[in-house]
Amino acid sequence: MKYLKQLMIIMAVSFAGELLNRLLPLPVPGSVYGLLIMFLCLASGLIKLEQVEEAGTFLIKVMPALFIGPCVSLMTMGGDLAGKLIPILAVCLASTVAVMAVTGLVSQAVLSRKAKKEGKAHE
Amino acid sequence: MNEWLQGNLYFGFFLALGTYVIGLALQKRFPYTIFNPLLISSVLCVAVLLIFDIDYETFDAGAEHITYFLTPCTVCLAIPMYKQLKVLRKNLAAILLGIGSGCLAAALSIWGMCALLGLDGEIYHSLQPKSVTTAIAMGVAEELGGKTGITVMAVVVTGIFGAVTAKLVCRLFRIKNPVAIGLACGNAAHAIGTSRALEFGEVEGAMSSLAVVAAGIITVVLAPLFAGLIP
Incomplete structure (x- = not known):
């Protein structure tokens, strides 16, 4: 029963998220509206962590299995994709390094500035 | 058969x-x-x-x-983010600026590379959200008119590549702060990067799981703005 109730809450939030996707003329997936609704409900105490935690943790754990279907769908595009595979991989590899370096350097710079400021305040 | x-x-x-x-x-x-x-x-x-x-x-x-189950699963990503609320508040500036500029670097590098290599709009739109967690990436690709199969493949390749090279990239760019390392792993390589970040340490893991969701949300806003560059 506990799992069923938790799943019901998660489904209600999913439903609300998909509704917002229909109602608002923005290119935001319904799932992301749902994520934000769930976060706001948890942060405001409207939904307690215990009311969704077990079912939610289960869903997060099994999530990769959801993407098997779309991954296998690549076999139907085989011909179109064959020539573009190397450029696609090149884009993936280059941008991964770029994102990692920029994120790390910027956040490190912000943190060390903050640490210096706090250090001065202590003097 | x-x-x-x-x-x-x-x-x-x-x-x-x-x-x-x-x-x-x-x-x-x-x-x-x-x-x-x-x-x-x-x-x-x-x-x-x-x-x-x-x-x-x-x-x-x-x-x-x-x-x-894609939507319910994505909704549940709010749970780990809520659990990290304290860490989020404490490092808010570093998280927002670090992940924001990382997402911008993703948008610019993907556009630049796609234009350079002459990839068409459909593939560009499929690759745009490839740094974020699969659930959000698929939703974004669908909204932009990309092929979700390509998106999922690119997300997985990105995650594996990011996790394998994380240590090397951090050393190369002298990223030493554990909070910064965690954010970098999560922003560049989503959940697969997070499992790698957890091997570095607890702070790295927590920051990385936070970065995964934050990057997803920022990319939802950024990707449509860059979509028109290759129609």
């Missing part, structure tokens, strides 16, 4: 989950990033379909039902 299985919804369901369980077992036995259960499962599914000459549609009739 195909006519035997057509209309049997549980064939695709069983094949997808069965091969995924095999993937999980292999990963446990060989704990390397490249032994990714999703990757193993997809390769095994394709192999079975090709060997027994079964149509993709016959498989997908069952397998698509698993994908229906």
Whole structure:
């Protein structure tokens, strides 16, 4: 029963998220509206962590299995994709390094500035 | 074989989950990033379909039902983010600026590379959200008119590559702060990067899981703005 109730809450939030996707003329997936609704409900105490935690943790754990279907769908595009595979991989590899370096350097710079400021305040 | 299985919804369901369980077992036995259960499962599914000459549609009739859980699963990503609320508040500036500029670097590098290599709009839109977690990436690609199959593949490749090179990239760019390392891993390589970040330490892991969701949300806003660059 506990799992069923938790799943019901998660489904209600999913439903609300998909509704917002229909109602608002923005290119935001319904799932992301749902994520934000769930976060706001948890942060405001409207939904307690215990009311969704077990079912939610289960869903997060099994999530990769959801993407098997779309991954296998690549076999139907085989011909179109064959020539573009190397450029696609090149884009993936280059941008991964770029994102990692920029994120790390910027956040490190912000943190060390903050640490210096706090250090001065202590003097 | 195909006519035997057509209309049997549980064939695709069983094949997808069965091969995924095999993937999980292999990963446990060989704990390397490249032994990714999703990757193993997809390769095994394709192999079975090709060997027994079964149509993709016959498989997908069952397998698509698993994908229906995409929205509820994404909704649940709010739970780990809520658990990290304290860490989020304490490092808010570093998180927002670091992840924001990282997402901008993703948008610019993907656009630049796609334009340079002459990839068409459909592939560009499929690749745009490739740094964020698969659930959000698929939603974004769908909204932009990309092919979700390409998106999922690119997300997995990105995750594995990011996790494998994380240590090297951080050393190369002298990223030493544990909070910064965690954010970098999560922003560049989503959940796969987070499992790598957890091996570095607890702070790295927590920051990385936070970065995964934050990057997803920022990319939802940024991707449509950059979509028009290659129509």
